[in-house]
Amino acid sequence: MTPRDGAARTLMERMSGFHALPVRRVERLTESAVAVTLGVPDALATTFAHRAGQHIAVRHRLDSTGTGGEGGSGDGGEEIRRSYSICRPPGPAAGPAEPGTRTLRIVVKQLGPGGFGEHAVTRLAAGDTLEVGPPKGSFTLADRPGAHHVLIGGGSGITPLLSMAAAALDEDPRCKVSLVYANRTARSMLLAEEVADLKDRHTGRFFVLHVLSGEERETEVLSGRVDASKLPRLLAGLGADPGADRTHFYLCGPWGLVESVDEVLRELGAAPSRVRRELFTTDPAAPEQPGRQNPGAGVGVGGGARVTARLHGRSTEAEMTPQDPSLLAAVLRHRPETPYSCRDGLCGSCRARVVDGEVVLARRHALTQEEQDAGYTLPCQARPASEHVGLDFDA
Template structure:
């Protein structure tokens, strides 16, 4: 494992760098998923204070290569301050296989502080309708528990797709949450590879099945109803389309992806044509200058040469770890799934998707 860089705090209070945290407990959830509880020293309590829906980035070295993965913070509803991550293995190799088969209590992980804008709408008395597939339950469980705990007038409905009853993640905690809020929390489980007595609870949550599920939980297109989607590209895309056709306000639909159907290519390589394109980046109160080269596809490629601790994880515009504000010059932001219209208008971009257009560009990761 690589040496941890020195932790620094930005002028705005954002903590940057990496923190080596000890694994306090591991708990198998299913055959291919594990819950990792990390020991958080008192001195780091502020750095890792999080809002429901946020995630952290984990850095690990395997076979001499560094890999980074983002995982939603998913504390048990009874311990909302606990730093717990749920890791699900989707295939052979990679960090997930290591976490689910090798990692044990006492081991350490390099972890970056919480990040991300996925979260609850601030609307007392709202009906929060959450749609999850697979490990997409991890941020939504945290958000559901927080809503029920902090707003006694709200309702929460959960539509959760999983392959089978055995593969439902955190089923015991969802059951406990239902028992604690029997009149305000309604979970429906949709199984894709098992047949259930109710037809609408067998199969995928798609454009055909969704309207009936929404009626079952008493959701309405208007009023104080908000929708939260988390899962793979196909599910999130089809549910968003179905909600729009159903009459839901797109401005009240929030989503987070954990995978794409296919790898989304970065913007084209910079065509320098004799130009010198410089990027000045501010991070944690430090400043560095990078120069775009022909092989660079994004600003992140150039910045990593001069500022190796530039925050990043997925490189696909999914996690938002590399969010920065353009304070001078212009960039073209390729396809991304994190920044909303307001943030784009305010000048924010993702370094992993940004291609400078001006000779001089300044990015601030601390704003």
């Protein structure tokens, strides 16, 4: 790589918001999951300030074996991006961090061979570095003092939920927090000891129910899947009234769990504004729906639609081609620093406002109804429904 190439890459990384953070610690949680603690330089303290429930994107390069080189970065290999919820460190809430002691913590689970999950679980070690983007996401606590926050999650969904529980309990002495945590077995639970510690520190305010689908529990309601017949009984045991204005729900985990719980909550009277959700997996059969009201007939991905993208104060025009699966793909050809991570409509890293034209949006899980009403879309899942589409990534 020439000095000019190096300077260009440094500029691109600065514009895209990715920063090389040192790995301070890698802690094994289960056979297939680790907690990774990253150091945050004092100069980046503001950049990585976050609210409980938000996530960061990790940029990683695969080598020829599909696992990535040391530190997970470099010039060769395929680039992949993965989003991980920021997981609060164990123990009581600390005061302002001393200079040089700021950290971020994430939980990484290996879901199969290859990819960043395998690299993190089998090779990542203290002293390595990871390329990390700033915190994003609107899956955060409702600003309602004295609320009853009911958290329902499965598997890796505990990572943002535990942070949200701790933040609510520490910051609002009037609130109550309840957690329904679904797993296959007790052995597969993530952060179980930290959940128990938080419960011990907040006796009478934090209540936890563990539901296992692959093991028999002491009572029938805690065995099997969290479904339409079981959820009302679990909520009754926690004193959570879905119809009460003070009760707010937070759902996080795989598609099946989140969708079924959301549906039941609405049937039980929970207002949509009091149910927040985040998915770690998606439904491949999700139907396409208009991203804005009264969309045009649509010109199709290969229809030659023009896209104007405003990013970092600069506007760029791109033209859709038959090979472009989304608006994001067209924009990336001209602006490779455009933010994105999952490309599945889950993380919201690529969120932009539609300022001209119309789009058809497929998966929209990372958008709240308020964001959709305000004209925001997810370019990774959006296609043009007019001859010209204007996107504002700075909005």
